[in-house]
Amino acid sequence: MRRGRAGGDEAQLRRLPGAGARAHPEGGGVVKQHVVLIGLPGAGKTTVGRLVAEQLHAGFVDVDTILVRKEGKPIAMIFAEKGEVAFRELERRETDAVLASEPAIITPGGGWAAQAGALESAKPRAFVVYLKTKADTAAGRATPEGTRPMLMGEDPVARMRNLLKERAEFYEKAHAQVDTERKAAAQVADEVVRLAQTRAGW
Numbered sequence: 001m002r003r004g005r006a007g008g009d010e011a012q013l014r015r016l017p018g019a020g021a022r023a024h025p026e027g028g029g030v031v032k033q034h035v036v037l038i039g040l041p042g043a044g045k046t047t048v049g050r051l052v053a054e055q056l057h058a059g060f061v062d063v064d065t066i067l068v069r070k071e072g073k074p075i076a077m078i079f080a081e082k083g084e085v086a087f088r089e090l091e092r093r094e095t096d097a098v099l100a101s102e103p104a105i106i107t108p109g110g111g112w113a114a115q116a117g118a119l120e121s122a123k124p125r126a127f128v129v130y131l132k133t134k135a136d137t138a139a140g141r142a143t144p145e146g147t148r149p150m151l152m153g154e155d156p157v158a159r160m161r162n163l164l165k166e167r168a169e170f171y172e173k174a175h176a177q178v179d180t181e182r183k184a185a186a187q188v189a190d191e192v193v194r195l196a197q198t199r200a201g202w
Contacts, residue, residue: 075109131178131188136182
């Protein structure tokens with residue numbers, strides 16, 4: 001699911017001026033903001049993010065793709081070699097860098113939102129959407145990739161349920177939620193686009 005041109009989009013975004021968009025301080029409207037998609041591994045963030053970017057003619061940045069390109073190895077290997085703490089720091093740093101660029105559609109890894117202060121730092125500059133997915137559904141979507149470090153080494157369904165318990169309180173701090181159950185990616189993307197247009201200045 002993480003194919004494509006995220007690296008090129010990242011490079012293009014960082015050449016542009018500005019430090020991300022935020023709500024107008026006088027309340028006189030909302031300028032264009034980043035749209036950040038959060039949710040479990042397997043929620044469809046990357047697939048939906050690409051579709052949203054296409055509809056909005058926006059840049060698209062997948063943070064995992066940036067990490068893979070810079071480190072020269074798969075996410076699971078980076079995670080295993082560096083450990084979770086160092087991996088999360090890399091993830092946080094790259095996401096913050098993208099948030100300091102021109103507004104785009106951004107998909108961080110599933111654990112980014114659960115890092116202390118990550119959402120609080122992002123929300124003034126971005127419209128955050130939680131792609132809500134049942135743990136069993138997410139596990140079924142994520143397992144075939146075989147590259148999810150938090151799902152390796154045990155029953156992926158049980159692990160996904162645990163991840164949801166650990167992260168739900170963070171995910172639910174998003175500005176909006178879109179339920180992905182029994183919906184095609186295009187349908188979910190349409191809902192995100194409508195939110196971006198009505199609440200994020202697109």
